[in-house]
Amino acid sequence: MNSLYGPVDPAPDAGYTDAPPRMGFFTDTSVCIGCKACEVACKEWNAVPDDGFDLLGMSYDNTGGLSANTWRHVAFVEQAAPSPAAMDVLREAESTVSTQFLGMPSTTLPGATGREGRDLRWLMMSNVCKHCTHAACLDVCPTGSLFRTEYGTVVVQEDICNGCGYCVPACPYGVIDRREDDGRAWKCTLCYDRIGEGMTPACAQACPTQSIQYGELDELRERAAERVEVLHQRGVTEAKLYGHDPNDGVGGDGAFFLLLDEPEVYGLPPDPVVTTRDLPSMWKHAGVAALSMAAAAVVAFLGRRP
Amino acid sequence: MTKPDRAAHQSDKRVRGGKGDRVMVPPAEFRSYYGRPIVKAPVWTHDISAYFFTGGLAAGSALLAAGADLTDRPALRATGRLTALAALGASAYFLIVDLGRPSRFINMLRVAKPTSPMSMGTWIFSAFGAAAGVAAAAEAAPYLPRRGALGLAARALPTVGRAGGLAAAALAPAMATYTAVLISDTATPAWHEAYPRLPFVFAGSALASGGAAGLIGAPTAQAGPARTLAVAGAAMELTATHGVEHRMGLLSEPYRTGKAGKLLRAARVLTAAGAVGALLGSRSRTVSALAGGALLAGSLATRLGVFEAGLASAEDPKYTVVPQRERLGA
Numbered sequence: 001m002n003s004l005y006g007p008v009d010p011a012p013d014a015g016y017t018d019a020p021p022r023m024g025f026f027t028d029t030s031v032c033i034g035c036k037a038c039e040v041a042c043k044e045w046n047a048v049p050d051d052g053f054d055l056l057g058m059s060y061d062n063t064g065g066l067s068a069n070t071w072r073h074v075a076f077v078e079q080a081a082p083s084p085a086a087m088d089v090l091r092e093a094e095s096t097v098s099t100q101f102l103g104m105p106s107t108t109l110p111g112a113t114g115r116e117g118r119d120l121r122w123l124m125m126s127n128v129c130k131h132c133t134h135a136a137c138l139d140v141c142p143t144g145s146l147f148r149t150e151y152g153t154v155v156v157q158e159d160i161c162n163g164c165g166y167c168v169p170a171c172p173y174g175v176i177d178r179r180e181d182d183g184r185a186w187k188c189t190l191c192y193d194r195i196g197e198g199m200t201p202a203c204a205q206a207c208p209t210q211s212i213q214y215g216e217l218d219e220l221r222e223r224a225a226e227r228v229e230v231l232h233q234r235g236v237t238e239a240k241l242y243g244h245d246p247n248d249g250v251g252g253d254g255a256f257f258l259l260l261d262e263p264e265v266y267g268l269p270p271d272p273v274v275t276t277r278d279l280p281s282m283w284k285h286a287g288v289a290a291l292s293m294a295a296a297a298v299v300a301f302l303g304r305r306p
Numbered sequence: 307m308t309k310p311d312r313a314a315h316q317s318d319k320r321v322r323g324g325k326g327d328r329v330m331v332p333p334a335e336f337r338s339y340y341g342r343p344i345v346k347a348p349v350w351t352h353d354i355s356a357y358f359f360t361g362g363l364a365a366g367s368a369l370l371a372a373g374a375d376l377t378d379r380p381a382l383r384a385t386g387r388l389t390a391l392a393a394l395g396a397s398a399y400f401l402i403v404d405l406g407r408p409s410r411f412i413n414m415l416r417v418a419k420p421t422s423p424m425s426m427g428t429w430i431f432s433a434f435g436a437a438a439g440v441a442a443a444a445e446a447a448p449y450l451p452r453r454g455a456l457g458l459a460a461r462a463l464p465t466v467g468r469a470g471g472l473a474a475a476a477l478a479p480a481m482a483t484y485t486a487v488l489i490s491d492t493a494t495p496a497w498h499e500a501y502p503r504l505p506f507v508f509a510g511s512a513l514a515s516g517g518a519a520g521l522i523g524a525p526t527a528q529a530g531p532a533r534t535l536a537v538a539g540a541a542m543e544l545t546a547t548h549g550v551e552h553r554m555g556l557l558s559e560p561y562r563t564g565k566a567g568k569l570l571r572a573a574r575v576l577t578a579a580g581a582v583g584a585l586l587g588s589r590s591r592t593v594s595a596l597a598g599g600a601l602l603a604g605s606l607a608t609r610l611g612v613f614e615a616g617l618a619s620a621e622d623p624k625y626t627v628v629p630q631r632e633r634l635g636a
Binding site for chain 2: 002065139142143161168170173177182264272275288290300303
């Protein structure tokens with residue numbers, strides 16, 4: 001049985017010998033321009049069905065969140081700009097691509113330059129399955145459909161899944177979901193079919209600003225730490241990493257983020273803990289309750305022999 | 307590092323909570339992404355809460371039947387065994403129809419996985435079901451001919467039935483409580499927080515419903531132990547549910563408000579009335595049966611209420627964000 005909690009390397013912990021390095025995503029939201037190329041590329045490559053035409057009235061987000069039919073989701077948050085430094089970083093990212101043609105969100109007049117009169121900012125974040133070190137979805141799956149790959153990622157085998165739905169409420173991030181017309185659970189595979197061939201996952205491949213970076217997790221963590229350092233030096237003191245720490249409640253995420261506000265603002269839990277951490281204690285409590293039940297039965301019958 | 311919130315847009319809205327019937331915790335302030343849920347609510351329907359009831363009823367009646375068998379109470383034994391069989395049939399139905407792919411229910415038996423309470427539960431259910439099924443089949447013995455192969459079966463059945471009944475009784479406490487572990491082992495805030503208490507709610511509810519079946523199905527002369535079990539179970543159920551409703555701070559709120567609050571209040575009235583009826587009605591079959599009906603309804607309402615509270619706690623991001631923020635602040 002694999003360990004339920006604490007910092008471990010998940011592939012060897014799951015029994016792989018000579019596992020390749022753990023692979024993952026570093027999503028740097030400070031350079032996300034909200035183009036949704038990742039959403040589209042993911043759907044195209046993985047043949048994920050559409051999720052209906054809904055106008056949600058939430059900024060530029062008409063998808064809402066991750067689901068069985070959305071494995072990359074770009075969140076749009078409009079808020080007051082916290083600092084000129086943060087605006088500079090955002091502007092710099094915008095200047096790396098032509099946003100005019102794409103009709104990207106902007107708060108200035110078309111063609112205008114400078115940050116005069118610009119007092120609000122968009123936070124944009126491409127969300128994805130975290131491929132947790134301790135993945136609750138995988139722990140609770142009763143069929144063995146969910147499994148740990150040699151790259152340390154978590155993947156559903158769709159030919160095994162019987163749609164019991166247990167993984168859905170188990171995920172502390174609300175990622176995995178059951179597809180209604182199909183009955184089975186679906187989520188990001190970190191493009192298991194691509195990375196096995198040495199290719200980059202579709203979303204990272206499509207990202208025009210390198211907001212989504214794919215690679216060996218150890219290297220991504222170093223790169224992310226450097227990026228935060230740079231942002232702090234430039235005055236963006238609110239920049240922080242999320243999901244990078246192997247000592248957090250899920251043993252660290254295989255897909256982690258650089259955020260510019262609190263996690264819950266992006267729809268992420270501020271302190272997720274894998275539910276199975278408490279499983280031994282749950283069984284102990286159930287054991288005491290079960291013994292009480294048996295004791296009650298014994299007393300009920302022995303207490304009054306006919 | 308948190309900046310003062312000057313955002314005008316609702317994406318940054320602070321939502322006030324705690325508008326319950328009684329304010330046990332200060333109103334919670336938190337931020338969210340357009341007020342959308344963070345964790346996903348279970349995709350299970352009420353089939354699953356109905357199974358929690360029928361599974362508990364099967365466990366309680368199996369325990370009752372084994373005791374009745376050992377202390378020579380044939381009517382109580384038959385009631386327990388047949389109730390367990392019927393409840394098991396209903397359970398299997400509820401469990402299979404709630405799957406996204408019912409035709410693949412057999413995949414549950416592909417692995418035995420200790421980290422998955424549903425996998426453990428499937429094996430407990432299978433073993434318990436087989437044993438309780440054998441015990442129930444033994445009730446057919448008096449109706450078989452005395453001669454021939456069936457006659458041999460008729461003579462062997464009581465012994466086989468006793469063995470099956472005792473095996474079922476040995477598994478019954480696990481059968482009644484694993485479902486509490488199953489729902490606690492999720493990120494659903496109100497369920498996970500309740501993990502030390504829910505097994506007692508479910509064990510009490512199972513005992514009460516099993517005892518109630520005995521009160522309805524057996525004559526008062528044999529129903530003594532059923533009465534004791536029903537009252538003890540009701541007491542355990544009421545006490546543990548009270549803890550869930552009041553001792554978990556903000557995460558008790560989903561159990562006291564909305565649909566869950568209504569169901570659990572109804573459960574309390576029904577269970578308490580059933581327990582009183584069971585105590586007073588020891589000489590009257592009618593009063594006993596009415597008390598049994600109230601206890602069964604109370605047990606069902608408890609399961610439905612617990613289920614609803616979980617859904618409500620998953621759908622409001624407050625219950626995910628505020629306790630986690632408090633943890634980080636501590």
